[in-house]
Amino acid sequence: MMTLYHCMSARSFRPLWTLEELQLPYELIVLPFPPRAISREYLAVNSLGTVPAFRDGEVFMTESSAISQYLADRNPTGGLSVDKTSPHYGDYLNFLHFGEATLTFPQTLILRYGRFEPKDRRQSQIVEDYTKWFLSRLRRIGEVVRMRPYMCGNLFTAADISVGYALLLAENLGLRPQFPEGVGEYWDRLSARKGFVSAIAAQERAAIAAGISPELVMNA
Numbered sequence: 001m002m003t004l005y006h007c008m009s010a011r012s013f014r015p016l017w018t019l020e021e022l023q024l025p026y027e028l029i030v031l032p033f034p035p036r037a038i039s040r041e042y043l044a045v046n047s048l049g050t051v052p053a054f055r056d057g058e059v060f061m062t063e064s065s066a067i068s069q070y071l072a073d074r075n076p077t078g079g080l081s082v083d084k085t086s087p088h089y090g091d092y093l094n095f096l097h098f099g100e101a102t103l104t105f106p107q108t109l110i111l112r113y114g115r116f117e118p119k120d121r122r123q124s125q126i127v128e129d130y131t132k133w134f135l136s137r138l139r140r141i142g143e144v145v146r147m148r149p150y151m152c153g154n155l156f157t158a159a160d161i162s163v164g165y166a167l168l169l170a171e172n173l174g175l176r177p178q179f180p181e182g183v184g185e186y187w188d189r190l191s192a193r194k195g196f197v198s199a200i201a202a203q204e205r206a207a208i209a210a211g212i213s214p215e216l217v218m219n220a
């Protein structure tokens with residue numbers, strides 16, 4: 001049985017969404033946020049204290065987009081991966097990484113200095129600068145979805161899950177009105193999927209069962 005350690009709406013949502021899309025069996029462990037400080041015993045699972053942590057037998061992983069890729073590639077009949085021979089293989093790898101490295105990185109600074117730091121350490125200049133940074137990088141997603149429905153053409157893949165998580169976070173940050181043309185509609189397509197809706201329901205169920213508030217926690 002695969003095990004995923006998760007906090008509400010944190011980056012571990014990427015592998016959770018992937019598991020639901022692929023309809024694979026898994027155990028979901030929801031932790032209070034931030035686990036590094038509140039669930040000290042979690043450090044024995046992942047010494048970084050971050051989520052996700054993912055175990056599949058001897059395999060142990062802590063990078064959200066890489067776990068989505070692992071699941072997609074190991075279950076090719078699920079249709080979320082792109083074959084190396086496909087003309088979209090480069091897009092697949094590019095947007096799997098783009099979602100985390102280019103889009104989510106500036107969002108973590110917006111969240112940290114806009115919401116999570118104590119009031120006297122918050123910095124509106126950082127929030128403003130990295131909001132601009134995020135929106136300017138999102139231009140690339142706008143260019144793609146004005147040409148095709150998904151990052152890899154007509155096929156929804158793990159690359160859309162990687163980018164889609166950044167859009168979930170951006171919507172929670174109130175940035176949707178500033179999305180480039182086409183990106184709001186793309187996000188509507190992703191968030192209407194059965195796999196996405198099931199993943200939202202799964203995290204809420206597991207949080208309530210663990211006695212954790214299902215309120216959205218985003219990042220740090």
Ligand SMILES: N[C@@H](CCC(=O)N[C@@H](CS)C(=O)NCC(=O)O)C(=O)O
Nearest residue numbers: 010011034036050051062063064219
């Ligand atoms: N690049 C990693 C980042 C993992 C990460 O930093 N996760 C955040 C939640 S979104 C976390 O656990 N923060 C708590 C902390 O830093 O203590 C990924 O994509 O999974």
